[in-house]
């Protein structure tokens with residue numbers, strides 16, 4: 001091989017390298033915070049070091065001309081601004097934890113009435129939560145917006161995703177996540193998910209017996225089949241998290257004991273290329289059941305071996321180029 005070709009090859013490897021790393025996400029835990037005082041503070045949540053993503057739950061009144069409102073249970077007093085979270089959000093971000101605002105939830109009053117309404121809501125979210133200007137949570141620049149749409153109508157959520165995507169392309173990038181129920185297609189979020197704009201798809205494998213773990217007999221067949229359907233139906237750059245209850249009473253059903261998750265489920269789902277990790281509902285139940293502490297090290301994917309291989313390839317190609325440039 002001549003020097004020019006060697007140099008070209010080297011350039012190619014160096015160009016591909018960062019993308020390869022980005023594509024092979026290492027696996028982390030996403031957790032919902034904000035629906036129970038037993039969550040503990042946001043600071044203490046992030047200080048566990050257990051979580052990659054914290055989802056603030058919920059902004060549960062918005063759209064259709066409604067005055068937006070949020071519910072963080074007892075954390076701030078009901079229905080009141082929560083600027084005391086500003087330093088805690090910044091603390092989490094300094095520790096490398098991504099903090100997203102979750103829209104929706106099971107209880108609230110929200111819907112979008114038109115594409116223009118979706119644009120207005122996107123602009124509101126951008127101004128109040130994503131741009132560092134003052135808003136209900138203080139002057140914060142959150143890392144993104146989560147769609148946990150479980151009520152209202154199924155209209156215009158795709159428009160909201162596109163409007164938010166326009167804003168992140170124009171300004172600085174933030175993440176979009178969606179938390180559909182496991183039966184496909186999801187009634188509320190299917191159209192939005194099909195835009196391909198969600199960095200994270202946090203599928204709720206609970207309260208949905210047809211596609212979740214069978215607690216009664218320990219059978220993971222339905223769960224794993226649904227996992228395969230989800231991960232193959234979204235785009236390769238949409239990472240999927242397995243959403244689970246953090247304790248037996250965190251949801252009506254769908255709980256997987258840690259040892260079963262570790263032995264029967266994680267080894268299989270970690271092989272999926274767009275595996276993102278595990279999402280837990282919620283911090284309060286995780287505190288009580290010590291779930292994330294038990295599963296944490298098994299959620300991660302061993303990227304090291306992979307990185308080593310790529311590094312070896314790069315070193316090999318550099319030395320080959322040098323050899324051909326300076327033959328001895």
Ligand SMILES: *[C@@H]1O[C@H](CO)[C@@H](O)[C@H](O)[C@H]1NC(C)=O
Nearest residue numbers: 196197198199200235237238
């Ligand atoms: C995923 O890739 C497609 C192009 O194939 C792009 O349009 C979309 O914005 C990407 N999504 C994310 C979340 O980066």
